[in-house]
Amino acid sequence: MFVSSYTLREIADYLNAELIGDAGLIITGIAGLVAAQSDDISFLANKAYQHQLDDTAAGAVILRESEATLFSGSKLVVADPYLSYARLSRWFDKALEVAPGIHPTAVIDPNARIGEGVSIGPHAVIGKGVFIGDDVVVGAGTVIGDGCTVGENTRFAANVTLYHSVIVGKGCRFHSSCVIGADGFGFAPDQNAGGWCKIHQLGGVVIGNGVEIGASTTVDRGALDDTVIEDGVIIDDQVHIAHNCVIGANTAIAANCGFAGSTKVGRNCTFAGAVGVVGHIDIADNVHVTGMTMVSKSIPEPGSYSSGTSAVTTRLWRKNAVRFNQLNELAQRVRKLETDSKPSDA
Amino acid sequence: MFVSSYTLREIADYLNAELIGDAGLIITGIAGLVAAQSDDISFLANKAYQHQLDDTAAGAVILRESEATLFSGSKLVVADPYLSYARLSRWFDKALEVAPGIHPTAVIDPNARIGEGVSIGPHAVIGKGVFIGDDVVVGAGTVIGDGCTVGENTRFAANVTLYHSVIVGKGCRFHSSCVIGADGFGFAPDQNAGGWCKIHQLGGVVIGNGVEIGASTTVDRGALDDTVIEDGVIIDDQVHIAHNCVIGANTAIAANCGFAGSTKVGRNCTFAGAVGVVGHIDIADNVHVTGMTMVSKSIPEPGSYSSGTSAVTTRLWRKNAVRFNQLNELAQRVRKLETDSKPSDA
Amino acid sequence: MFVSSYTLREIADYLNAELIGDAGLIITGIAGLVAAQSDDISFLANKAYQHQLDDTAAGAVILRESEATLFSGSKLVVADPYLSYARLSRWFDKALEVAPGIHPTAVIDPNARIGEGVSIGPHAVIGKGVFIGDDVVVGAGTVIGDGCTVGENTRFAANVTLYHSVIVGKGCRFHSSCVIGADGFGFAPDQNAGGWCKIHQLGGVVIGNGVEIGASTTVDRGALDDTVIEDGVIIDDQVHIAHNCVIGANTAIAANCGFAGSTKVGRNCTFAGAVGVVGHIDIADNVHVTGMTMVSKSIPEPGSYSSGTSAVTTRLWRKNAVRFNQLNELAQRVRKLETDSKPSDA
Incomplete structure (x- = not known):
């Protein structure tokens, strides 16, 4: 089994933390304050959990200077314990343990160029004209279409699909069953033939550096121009990004959101789960949208x-939902009452 | 082609039913009352369809004692015809016809342990340290990550992905393109660097016995502790279960639902389609949520x-939706009218 | 790299267009008016972009007769420029460049029948009893289950899954990670055992001609009868079609929609993104549903x-959302005010 083992001193140095206590303490895992054992390091990020310091069995705790006196054991004092926990989590991630090498069952086009230190898993497929940067990991069953470019240190889990001519930056992460570069949903009505005439999607997808794409998420290729996901964007599972969207740098999109075509989203936005965003609108930087919201026009x-x-009992909801569909009429009745109650103003 | 053929007596014995009529009748399929042919068995589960008994060509019908006289042909009398139909459906499911054996193109780590009677399809991949119980079926292209454990009689359709260290019980069923154990969506804001620092997801996923997971459904691994799906949970397609959720035993979740992180759902709950549930809340046992509901706080x-x-004509909706965004003001105007209309109380 | 190169005359003949200008002009791509270069053809479909004709560098433009005088360069005059663009886009789609042939790593059951000119990619799997028509393309890692039938000219991208006994027409297109024929979500409550008894799904899926199915979309197999997608239906990514739905010809369904079981949708309908449709209802022909709508009863x-x-500031929304859950009471108060204000009518 996978074992990660570090001294508290090594961790303190990595986190640029003040170490108080046993510098030689061996740490083999990270855990919450309640679950932590004596060889785990834990952290206090939220004041609401201060009381858990009293009973934690953690070998060491990461905390703020202002809370350092609340814990008598070994500790690392930092400015932002949550960020320190995030940075340290990388050291204990078994998923990163991948040996370089190309599995004999992988099918790699002779025209593809593969960098140094790359790992390509069983049954992966790399198309013609593909460029794979150094230290890239391609999981089992993942298919990278013709003409794609993948920057160094990017990782594809198993069963990912990239269509042709997708450009991916450095240090990205793609989760299983995500699909990048499928055809955008473009069809012209054809009155004579009846039905729809497919608009072949001739654009591509361009993904910046440090982007994370969740499991089963789909980012469609552009109709003529490209769909663009800028640097540092993080996207959860089951999200849909339609053709020709532009998602601004460092924007975070939670699961089940959908963005219709040609919408431009600013930088540093956050979308909670299951938000729907209509097409052909602009959303400014630093916009935050709560869960299940319907965004039907630009947000400048x-x-x-x-x-x-929000959810209430079905019994109460039924009555109110009926009234919703009478709301305009209700408002007109209120206006009439207001008018009637001021006869002397007439 | 696949042929299933049973006598009515065999079926009656399996269902523990009272047989009235031709015990030797050969039954080769199940069908609804309208579509059934003379070698099919049918069933009456809903009184609304009693009239279909008059014209059915079914060779035999499963029904309740109270309705037995309504059908003059061969019949099986049971307490719960719908449950009997469900139990019998298993006998006619072609998907269960899988010969044991490991396809020569499957890639199985020499460290994996594979039980008796297991079927592993073409291009499947089984990682190191995996344990596969007896009679498990692994479909074509399915990837089982390092260190996973799979209980006996569990079935994976084609192109399923399990990340590393996922624990699965007995008799489960995973549909195609579902992804279990992808990284939960955890990131810490990094003010200095700008953007987000990934929180590596160090927990796992634990799935109980008899769980069904639909196509394209995603169940993410926990941040530190595990995401848990208890025994008998049934989950439809395109559902998202975020990191560290706990879904209580026998809860049913219809398609397109999403559960944000660390939410705990009780036992025997039902969620209709496209329900969204916010993170870090608790939902009691026996809670039922109707379709597209937004659950934004705990339900005790x-x-x-x-x-x-609910849908009305777009013309009517537009007027009412505008009024919704004036609702607080409308309520204040009504209160003013009420106050004004009672001058003598002042 | 892929090069497509046509004379303007060839394009005019294909589009049945009136050619004004340089018939021998070599066209190597299609682009929007702003991005187009001198070897691109562009088009004017929407009057709002007429001004872009002034500055376009396009070698030629497709436009209506009424707007022909607005552009002095080479042009193709047609009745419907958008449809002409759609038809022409096909000529520049690199994805169509697939050489026939069966990759040596594909696993094809000896009982399968494969037509002429078929392309089967690496690690694809074709089950027993499958029939694949002429000129079909099966992408890498795609799995076609036992007993499926696929009409000529149909294309499967990489990592598509068809379960057993799915029938697909001619000229269809399936995008990656879509799943056709997974089990419908059918379970009977089992009071004695507690929990749910699976209803095995014995029906199939029948898909007509010219159907497009988006990435990560799921179409479940029927319980007893088939789920049906009629000719010319176009379905975007991440859509769920439950068991026994019937989707009428030429209906268009945008991303993230969900249709619950046994619902029948008419012809020529359009569903914008993330619409939810309850089960067991009927929707007439030519029904159009706007984004995120909840359809909870039949639309005749x-x-x-x-x-x-629709989205407003969270501050404003909070006040109004609270009032929504008091709406019935508010309406009753308004009625009381109305009654009180008409004492003389009593």
Whole structure:
């Protein structure tokens, strides 16, 4: 089995932390304050959990200077314990343990160029004209279409699909069953033939550096120009990004969101789960949208936006939902009452 | 082609049913009352379809004692015809016809342990340290990551992906393109670097016995602790279960639902399609949620819950949707009218 | 790299267009008016972009007779420039460049029948009893289950899954990670055992001609009868079609929609993104549903339908969302005010 083992001193140096306590302590894992054992390091990121310091069995705790006195054991004092935990988590991730090498069952086009230190798993397929940068990991069953370019240190889990001519930056991460570069949903109505005439999607997808794409997420290729995911964008599972969208740098998109075609999203935005965004609109930088919101027009100003209604008992909901569909009429009745109640103003 | 053929007596014995009629009748399929032919068995589960008994060509019908006289042909009398139909359906499922054996193109790590009677399809990949129980079926192209454990009689359709260290119980069923154990969506804001620092997801996924996971459904691995799907949970297609959720035993989740991180769902709950559930809340046992509801806080009491509004003509909707965004103001105007109309109380 | 090169005359003949200008002009791509270079053809489909004709560098433009005088360069005059663009896009689609032949790593059951001119990619799997028509393309890692039938000219991208006994027409297109024929979500409550008894799904899926199925879309097999997708239906990514639905010819379904079981949708309908449709209802022909609408009962008349509320600031939304759950009470208060204000009518 996988064993990671570090001294507290090594961890302190990596995190640029002040070490108070046993520098030689051996740490083999990270855990929450409640679950931690004596060879685990833990952290206090949220004041609400201060009381858990009293009973934790953690060998060491990462915390802020202002809370350092609350714990008598070995500790690492840092400015931002949550960020330190995030940075340290990398050292304990078994998924990163991949030996370089190309599995004999992988099918790699003779025209593809493969960098140094690359790992390509069983049954992976690399198309013609593909360029794979150094230290890239391609999981089992993953298919990289003709003419794709993949920057160094990017990782594809198993069963990912990239269509042809997708450009991917450095240090990205693609989860299983995600699909990049499938055809955008473009069809012209054909009155004579009846039905729809397919608009072949001739654009590509360009993905920046440090992008994460969740499992079963789909990013479609552009109709004529490219669909663009800028640097540092993080996208959860089951998200749909339609053709010709541009998602600005460092924007975070939670699971089940959908973005219709040609919408431009700014930088540093956050979308909670299952938000739907209509096509052909612009969303400013620093816009935050709460879960299940319907965004049906451009949002030119930063801030927090919402729509929808929240769960109540079905019995209560039924009555109110009926009234919703009478709301305009109700408002007109209220206006009439207001008018009637001021006869002397007439 | 696949042929299943049973006598009515064999079926009656399996269902523990009272047989009235031709015990030797050969049954080769199940069908609805309208579509059934003379070698099919059918069933009456819903009184609304009693009239279909008059014209059915079914060779035999499964029904309740109270309705037995409504059909003059061969019949099986049971307490719960719908459950009997469900139990019998298994006998006619061609998908269960899989010969044991390991396809020569499957890639199985020499360290994996494979039980008796296992079937592993073409291009499947089994990682190191994996344990596969007896009679498991692994479909073509399915990837089982390092260190996974799979209980006996579990079935994976084609192109399923399990990441590393996922624990699966007995008698489960995983549909195509589902992904179990992808990274939960965890990132810490990094003010200095700008953007996000990935929190590597060090927990696993634990799935109980008799669980069904639909096509393209994603169950993410936990951040530190595990994501847990308890025994008997049934999950439809395109559902997202985020990291560290716990889904209680026998809960049913219809398609397109999403559960954000660390939410705990009780036992015997039902979620209709496209429900969204926010993170870090608790939902009691026996909670039922109607389709497209937004659950944004804990539900401590059993019962039925809903939100949202239902389709009307776009013309009518537009007027009411505008009024929704003036609703607080409208309520204040009504209060003013009430106050004004009671001058004598002042 | 892929090069497509045509004279303007060849294009005019294909589009049945009136050619004005340089018939021998060599065209190597299609682009929008702004991005087009001198060897591109462009088009004017929307009057709002007429001004872009002034500055375009396009070698030629496709436009309507009424707008022909607005552009002095080479041009093709047609009745419907958008449809002409759609038809022409096919000539520049690199994805269509697939050489016939069966990759040596593909696993094809000896009982399968494969037509002429078929292309089967690496690691694809074709089950027993499958029939594959002429000129079909099967992408890498795609799995076609036992007993499926696929009509001529149909194309499967990489990592598609068809379960057993799925029938597909001619000229269809399936995108990656889509799953056709997974089990419908059918379970009977089992009071004695507790929990659910699986209803094995014995029906199939029948897909007509010219159907497009998006990436990560799931179409489940029927319980007893088939799930049916009629000719010319176009379905975007991440859509769920439950068991026993019937989707009428030429209906268009945008991303993230979900249709619950046994619902029948008419012809020529359009569903914008993330619409949810309840089960066991009927939707007429020519029904149009706007994004994120909840359709909870049958729609017997053609027209446009909507529900939901649109994004506003979270601050404003909170106040109004609270009022929504008091709406019935508010309406009752308004009625009381109306009654009180008409004492003389009593």
